Amino acid sequence: MGALPELVALVAVLTLVGPRALARARWAGREPVVALWAWQCLVIAVLLCCACALVLAGAGAWPALRDLVFSGAPAGVEAAYGFPTARPWAIAAAFVLLLGGVRTALALAYELAGAQAVRRRQRHQLIRQAPDLHPELRPKAVGSEQLVVLESEEPRAWSLPGPVPRMVVTTGALRRLSGRELDALLAHERGHVRARHHWLLSAAEALVAGFPAIRLFGQFRDQVGQLVELAADDSAARRHGRLATAIALVELNPESACTHPLAQIPFRVDRLLSGATRLPAPRRLVLTLAALALPLAPVLLTLAPGLTAL
Template sequence: MIVLVTGLVVSVVVLGCAAGPVLDLLRRSAVGPGTAVACWAAALAGTCIAAAGIAAAALLAPPGPGHGFLSRLRDCLPHHGRIATAAAAVATAVLVAACAAVLARGLPRLGRAVRHRRRHREMLRLVAREDRRHPDVLVLDHPMAVAYSLPSRHRAIVVSTGAQQVLSAEEFGAVLAHERAHLRQRHHVLLLAVDLVHAMLPWLPTVRRAKARLPLLLEMAADDAAVRAHGTQPLVGALCRLSAAPAVAGALGAAGAPAAGALMERVLRLEGAARARPRRAVRLAAGLFVVAAVAAPLLAGAVAIAELAATC
């Protein structure tokens, strides 16, 4: 049992503290954006799983009240001393309060983000019109060139009449391919999950770095999908024409003024040789990291809880 709990603690330290700086160093190397996104997501998932396993083990360890609850039928709790049981109850109360405080920071933030997206979609239904040529596009009558996507079952991509006027047919197609890649790869869900984890565990280096790095990596991953469909120059031209557009809260856009520095990095990457496909050995190592980062804490936590449930 001690070995399993120690493994969970080590998982939090390795994934929550050390993995972030290492992945940050690999961001500009031969690792492609899709591979990097998978590694960041696995590190965050493994960190959350290990932290939840530690909390569960602390609540269920004898003579804690959680252990007594699971072993009620075996009448286990009376076998422990009163002082030990009282100390475990106090420690459990403190741990439960800490977990509740963490959830109280994160869950309201998640609720506000979901409500904001829902209000945004409702507003678009009132002011935007459907594009007859593209079944997934809403057209907003506005002179500013804007293009972005929101998670929705119908008409998830929003473009302005200004964007339609300034973009050529190939550039407009590249923008749509970019936004469709965001929707197809569930980038909005990933960003929402990262925001939730950051609200609950902001002190971990991996979480802080993921909050800062993932948006750019997701844009690069969508850029690659657009380039495969329409080529590099149409996308670069579209990014430059849309660079003055403001970013939309809760949405993913091809370009925006607040991300001007990141936009320049994306353009330089598209025009240079930095978009080369990662080597097979790099992809294999990344795949092994993704599997290990999720499977190891999940297995250790499951075995630890199973042992606690059967131990008096």
């Protein structure tokens, strides 16, 4: 079972070194989409390490499972993994890893179901506040969005994902924003919906809820919450300009919100107005491929003994 200690060591390296490297990366603010990809690859790599370790520990604990895993494998492949004859520790390891896998699955299912229920309640509330149009007046295009205007002095705007996404804006926001600034604001919300940021945020919350003691998942949630906003800012700025997007952010966020540690409105506004250029395409490609190598590493470690035997 030479691959199992290597997987445990890889998990330790990824959880200790990976978050620090990504959190300190200066390019993340210039390329939030690439940074989001890197964070996802890091978390997936850790989860894959645990899944591969579960398969190896289970194969070492129960011969029936081992026969199933190595059915059809060439001679010598199973022996290359060196499964022990004494099984108590393998059974204990498999049980712990299986418990973690079940807990992860339950946390994801609970969080995703809860997020869907919240969005369902929000849609029903919107229908009460702003009833849908008559069926003959609704947009005919499948998947088209709906713009909902709510009467409120508070300047707010948000998106509600779903089969027909809803872009919600208050009358207070309409009075504050010019036409171009409103277009930039809606483009920001469309960026969230188009990139399915709500699913990513729900998954991050589920991992934290399932394993609150693991710092990696907490850092992942915090970084994702910030990076999705930067990515949506860039999406709006490319279509309607950095200045209009920055003004929309300022107009819709009162001074009290700017002091919130997770809001980062001053940082986002400064970033838009500074107009930092994107990384060169070759470097973006290198960073993307380097991130992709993270989830490939546990798979290669798991297969290495068998491939060596061949």
